[in-house]
Structure formats: structure tokens, C-alpha cells
Amino acid sequence: MAGQRVYLLGPSTGTPGDRAARFGAALDALRAAGCEVVAPGLTADAAGDLVADVAADMDALTAADVVVTLPGAEGLWEYALAAALGLRVVAYTAREVRRSA
Numbered sequence: 001m002a003g004q005r006v007y008l009l010g011p012s013t014g015t016p017g018d019r020a021a022r023f024g025a026a027l028d029a030l031r032a033a034g035c036e037v038v039a040p041g042l043t044a045d046a047a048g049d050l051v052a053d054v055a056a057d058m059d060a061l062t063a064a065d066v067v068v069t070l071p072g073a074e075g076l077w078e079y080a081l082a083a084a085l086g087l088r089v090v091a092y093t094a095r096e097v098r099r100s101a
Helices: 016-032 050-063 077-085 094-100
Strands: 005-009 036-038 066-069 088-091
Touching: 005 016, 005 050, 005 077, 016 036, 050 077, 066 077, 077 088
Parallel strands: 005 036, 005 066, 066 088
Antiparallel strands: none
């Protein structure tokens, strides 16, 4: 996976600490494997500009080489859009990241 642009997709619910715990291991492993990672769910801001946030997420998603999903991502709009665009979508496992690096 080294050198690939990864869109790390997972639920953006909960506190910043909840999101850091949910995304942290995958984010660290993907970066250690040499990936360029975008994780909009990690930095989601409920008080932000929703239209601008969705537009930025769409740009990042369409620029990705692969979408890596965390548990709970299957119901998110980005998951459906990635599938519709024919992007490669894979579930995150630490073992898979190490093997693909």
C-alpha cells in the first residue's frame, strides 16, 4: 500500500477522544506503511459548514486510490459513493496493512 492515497472511512460520532481511539490504530498503521491518509471522520466538526465539509470529503474520496473502512462504515454515504465510483474498498485489519506494505 506504500505510496497510495487512502481515504480512511469510519463513523464520526462521539467526542474527539472517541474518534481518536476509533481511528488512531488504523491511521498510525497506514502512515507507517507509507500511505498518504485522509480521515475526515477523525476531525469532523458538528458546528462546521456541512456543505463545505461534504464537498471537501467528496474531493478527498474521489482522489483516493483506496478506501479503507473501519467497523460501522458500511452505512455511510462515502461507502456508497466509493462503490458507485468503482473505488477499491477494503476493511481495515492491522494484519492486512502489514502484509500490503
